[in-house]
Amino acid sequence: MNKKLASLLVIGFLSFIGSQTTMAQEEPVISTQNLTVEDALTIAFENNPSLKAASFEIEKQQNLKSSAIDFEKTSVSYTRGQINSDAVDYQWEISQDFKFPTVYGTQSKLQNDRIALSETSLILKKNNLERQVRAVYMQLQYAKSKLQLIEELENEFKNFAVIAEKRFETGETNLIEKMSAKGKREEIRLLKSESQLDVENLQRQLQLLLNVEEAVTISEAELTKSDFIKVDSVSNESPILMMQEKRVAISEREHKLEKAQFLPDISAGYFNQQIEGIKNFSGFQVGVKVPIFLWAQDGKAKAARVNSEIAQLNFEQTKLDMNSALKSNIQEFEKHQASLIYYESQGLQLSDKLFFSANKAYKEGEIGYVEYIATLEQAISIKNDYLDRLNLYNQTINEINYLTGKY
Numbered sequence: 001m002n003k004k005l006a007s008l009l010v011i012g013f014l015s016f017i018g019s020q021t022t023m024a025q026e027e028p029v030i031s032t033q034n035l036t037v038e039d040a041l042t043i044a045f046e047n048n049p050s051l052k053a054a055s056f057e058i059e060k061q062q063n064l065k066s067s068a069i070d071f072e073k074t075s076v077s078y079t080r081g082q083i084n085s086d087a088v089d090y091q092w093e094i095s096q097d098f099k100f101p102t103v104y105g106t107q108s109k110l111q112n113d114r115i116a117l118s119e120t121s122l123i124l125k126k127n128n129l130e131r132q133v134r135a136v137y138m139q140l141q142y143a144k145s146k147l148q149l150i151e152e153l154e155n156e157f158k159n160f161a162v163i164a165e166k167r168f169e170t171g172e173t174n175l176i177e178k179m180s181a182k183g184k185r186e187e188i189r190l191l192k193s194e195s196q197l198d199v200e201n202l203q204r205q206l207q208l209l210l211n212v213e214e215a216v217t218i219s220e221a222e223l224t225k226s227d228f229i230k231v232d233s234v235s236n237e238s239p240i241l242m243m244q245e246k247r248v249a250i251s252e253r254e255h256k257l258e259k260a261q262f263l264p265d266i267s268a269g270y271f272n273q274q275i276e277g278i279k280n281f282s283g284f285q286v287g288v289k290v291p292i293f294l295w296a297q298d299g300k301a302k303a304a305r306v307n308s309e310i311a312q313l314n315f316e317q318t319k320l321d322m323n324s325a326l327k328s329n330i331q332e333f334e335k336h337q338a339s340l341i342y343y344e345s346q347g348l349q350l351s352d353k354l355f356f357s358a359n360k361a362y363k364e365g366e367i368g369y370v371e372y373i374a375t376l377e378q379a380i381s382i383k384n385d386y387l388d389r390l391n392l393y394n395q396t397i398n399e400i401n402y403l404t405g406k407y
Contacts, residue, residue, distance in 0.1 A: 032212050034219035037137045040210060044133050045126065047211035054122040061115045068108035072097045075269075087274075095269030097289070103260045110253040117246040124239040131402040133209050135395060140202040141223040142391040147195040148221075149387065153380050154188045156359070184373060223387060225340070226394045230330070231404050234322040238405040241322065244315040251311040255304040261297050265289040322403055329400045336393035343386040351386075354379035 030039050045051060075097075080090040207216040234241060267289065272282040291297060358375035361367040367375075401407055 032207075032210070032214040032216045034217055036219055037134060040133050040137055040206065040216075040218070041130055043210045043212060044129055048125075048129055049211070050125050051122065051129065054118070054125050058115065058118045058122060061111070061118045065108075065111050065115070068111045069104045070107070089274045091271060091273035093269055093271035095267060095285070098266045098268070100260065100263035100265065102263060103257070106253065106257045106260050110250065110257060113246065113250045113253050117243070117250060120239060120242045120246050124243055127239050127402060127405060127407050129209070130407045131398060133206070134398050136202060136206045136209060137218060137220075138223070138226075138391065138394045138398065140199065140206060140218055141221060142387060143195065143198045143202050144218075144221045145223040145387050146384070147192065147199055149380060149383055150188060150192045150195050153376065154185070154192055156355075156376060157185045157188050223390055223394070225390065226397045228333070228397045228400070229406075230333075231326070231400070231406075234319065234326050234404055238322065238403065240403070240405075241315070241319055242405075244311075244318045248308070248311045248315050251304070251308040255301070255308045258297070258301040258304040261300070262291060262294065264291070326400060326403050329396050329403070333393065333396045333400065336389050336396060339389045340386075340393060343382070343389065347382050347386060351379045351382035354382075 030043055032043070035043075075095045076092070078090065078092040080088065203216050206218075207214075210216060236242065236245060265288065267285075267287045269285045270282070271284070272280065275281055354375050358367070358372050358379065362369070362372040
């Protein structure tokens with residue numbers, strides 16, 4: 001029997017280990033290396049404390065749903081003693097106070113509004129986090145593209161230094177060209193070092209947004225144009241405006257609740273007593289509590305009405321501000337779009353021609369090193385300006401998507 005029991009325990013343990021291994025295989029963990037932007041967003045959404053807190057807030061408001069119908073404590077009392085004879089008599093009673101039914105209905109609707117507000121708050125926090133992750137991801141792409149451009153220029157100036165050294169040794173050129181080549185090579189090395197630090201800093205920023213301990217790298221290193229569908233105004237589906245709408249709804253419901261407090265409360269009770277030794281005298285009572293001194297509640301109701309008006313004005317102002325911000329960003333988008341059309345149709349081709357022509361002409365001795373350096377720097381400057389515009393173009397689209405809730 002002991003051997004059979006031991007065998008069963010071993011089999012059970014191995015089955016448990018196997019099931020845990022299977023579960024682990026079914027839930028693969030996303031690596032922080034070579035992240036796509038979608039991978040980065042998945043990790044950020046999973047690890048962000050603010051989103052977790054917002055989820056708990058929804059749960060809290062849902063749990064408070066049952067508090068909308070909040071009956072007051074039930075009163076139970078018992079009395080014992082002599083009344084008009086030597087007999088010991090008693091009385092017990094139970095009573096309950098109720099708000100007017102309208103109050104409970106309004107409180108229930110108010111709690112539904114608060115649940116909706118907490119749900120919208122989670123959406124807004126998620127949108128804001130996505131905005132930040134996408135912005136840093138694109139900035140990192142931009143920095144890596146700039147680094148690649150500097151590395152291309154570094155290779156050219158390395159070749160320039162080698163050619164200048166050989167020409168100096170054969171007496172074809174003077175010491176100035178050799179020193180100039182060396183100086184340019186060191187200048188580019190310094191720029192490369194600064195660019196590498198920019199990349200590392202942005203990687204750390206992304207790591208903080210993802211809330212992970214491991215170092216972060218991205219897979220989409222090349223900066224490309226973001227897709228965009230133009231919009232003319234911010235709709236009420238924007239999470240920012242949705243938040244303001246929910247606040248308006250809550251303030252209006254709170255006003256209705258304060259007005260409902262003018263309605264009378266209801267009370268009901270039952271009693272049973274013994275009088276002069278005779279038992280089971282019983283009955284019930286029903287009553288109302290009518291508010292007579294109204295100034296305090298009147299002040300609360302008026303304050304709630306003003307608060308509702310304030311919430312509505314805040315909503316309207318937020319909508320104006322957002323449409324103004326959207327218009328400004330669309331103007332920026334159109335400006336960057338026009339610039340990109342030039343670079344994509346002419347500028348980049350011109351840069352490649354200048355780059356190729358400068359190399360060929362210098363190697364064949366058709367131009368001197370001063371003209372060679374100036375032409376190379378002009379070619380690189382065009383590509384550098386293109387990357388600047390492309391980054392601004394993408395970041396502007398990211399901001400517009402955030403404002404309009406297009407994520």
